[in-house]
Amino acid sequence: MSSFSLTGTDLTTDRLVLRPWSTDELAAVLSDARLTHWAEDFPAEGDRVIAGFLTEHPDGLTEYGHRKIIERASGLVVGSIGLFWPPSSGTIEVGYGVVASRRGRGYASEATRAIVEFALTAPDVHTVCADVELSNPASVRVLEKSGLHRWSEDTTTARFSTAAPAPS
Secondary structure (H helix, E strand, O other): OOOOEEEOOEEEOOOEEEEEOOHHHHHHHHOOOOOOOEOOOOOOHHHHHHHHHHHHOHHHHOOOOEEEEEEOOOOOEEEEEEEOOOOEOOEEEEEEEEOHHHOOOOHHHHHHHHHHHHHOOOOOOOEEEEEEEOOOHHHHHHHHHOOOEEEEEOOOEEEEEEEOOOOO
8 A cells, every 4th residue: 555645746645745845945045035834934944955955956856856844734944855866776765854843743754655656656766765874863763653664884883774565
């Protein structure tokens, strides 16, 4: 059973909508404007970094690129998640962040499960990976709960990945 449904360009989960960024929203983040459909503590610093990245690399705004995380119950943007497009040798990296006011609700895991499953439907993608600092155990747990497996680590970083099932 799929962890998301696809309606147009939106990925919808039980509690979230993962919607592509618009250029107007990116500009608002970079200019420190406040939009009414944002949670009170959105954007976080990571969202500002992603907005700058996407402004400089618009190929990240593709169907398999970066998205806002929208809480369905409130309609508010509560974070962002994305795939660092294009893939390299069949592997694509995922990154995510949820604002402090919405952490601890399982949103990051729910969004990551959906975007990983969606990524594995992309042409030329067979593996999704993520690196996480060991000093961030909550993010380590998000990746574990999202079905990624730790395959390597050093003193500061754990590396996770998952692969598409082999064709039958």
